[in-house]
Amino acid sequence: MKSYLKHISVYLPDRNVTNEDIAEMFPSWESSKIFEKVGIKNRYVADSKEGVADMAVAAIRNLQLETGIDLSQIDYFLLCTQSPDYQIPTTACIVQHRVGLSNNCGAIDINQGCSGYIYGLSLASALVSSGIANNVLLVTADVYSKHIHNSDKGNMSLFGDAATASLISSDGKYEIGKFSLGTDGSGYDKLIIKNSGLFSKSLNQDDPENFLFMDGAGVFDFTAKRIPQLIEENLVLNGLAKDDINLFVFHQANTFMLNFLRNRIKIEKNRFLINMENYGNTVSSSIPLAFKDSFDGENRNVMMVGFGVGLSWGAVVLLNK
Incomplete structure (x- = not known):
């Protein structure tokens, strides 16, 4: 089915x-x-x-x-x-x-x-x-x-x-195509709240380890190396070429990273969605939030790409036939 x-x-x-x-x-x-x-x-x-x-x-x-x-x-x-x-x-x-x-x-x-x-x-x-x-x-x-x-x-x-x-x-x-998913837990500490589970060590409410920490450079390096390969893998899995995708919707991490990826993967601006200017990085909501305004458009094939905390990544193609 x-x-x-x-x-x-x-x-x-x-x-x-x-x-x-x-x-x-x-x-x-x-x-x-x-x-x-x-x-x-x-x-x-x-x-x-x-x-x-x-x-x-x-x-x-x-x-x-x-x-x-x-x-x-x-x-x-x-x-x-x-x-x-x-x-x-x-x-x-x-x-x-x-x-x-x-x-x-x-x-x-x-x-x-x-x-x-x-x-x-x-x-x-x-x-x-x-x-x-x-x-x-x-x-x-x-x-x-x-x-x-x-x-x-x-x-x-x-x-x-x-x-x-x-x-x-x-x-x-949109018919949901095949998924490419992956995890590299060796980078778990690149985005972390250290005192947020069973092994929390501090009762000091102002301890920085009670709050979000992000190694921005580490996350960027992971993304730059892994995501171009992920795109290629998912296109092959779905039997498509890059030119078959009408719209790419990436996790809205930050605009510098998105433009870096777009240039490295060689995707034209008119096929690459960036709409985080008025929302920021909304984590798991960023992809559907970005795609919401384009959902009822004339897009035929859409590729969604997520990456970040974990470290983890995933991509899928949606087919509007």
Whole structure:
């Protein structure tokens, strides 16, 4: 059985943080310098009382409004997040109850980041293709802003919060092709919150190891080496050439990295989507958020590419025949 990406809906928090807002906090970090460095002007940030479950619920409500879907038709619910409301239980279970998904609906969390949408899409596609489910709801939601130290102007400038809801079904607009997935756990510490699990060592709330750390140079080096090869592998797997792809949608890491990759892989600007200027890096939501505005366009073949925390990577081609 074939699987299809049927619809994408988006939720953004109300609070919008501009480069000028950040520059006020760090006078030496001028707003023009922020845009020059990361290519971002605005990012949406969840308020102090807004968590992943709240954002996931809002994204699902938008999906209901935009598609008219009866949520009783959802057979399986996947929630991709690295900032769950609780360590136990899974946030997916909380959201299942709050939105009224059937008690016969499976509901699990996926702890994955920048490649999370591709990983989640691979699981959703497998559930539909195998006949286990007819309709899978894949939600991405992260609040990295809550894990950034208030003196970390770099990550504060880069990351934004968002949630998306995708419907994967046995019918729809984009047929989901074959996946290329990979992991190199030797780079696990390139993007990490060290004091965030069983082996947390510090009770000092202001300890930097309680907050997000990113080795930007290490992540860039990994991406520059691995992603061009990933593109080639996935094209071959799907029996396509680079010129057969009408639109490339990469994880929106930062504009410098995206333009570097586009030039290295030799993709024309009009076939390469960059739309993070007003959203920032929204982690697992960045790919569906970027693609949302193009979903109903005339794109025939779309390649989605995720990469980052883990270290992990993934690519898939969507076919609009």
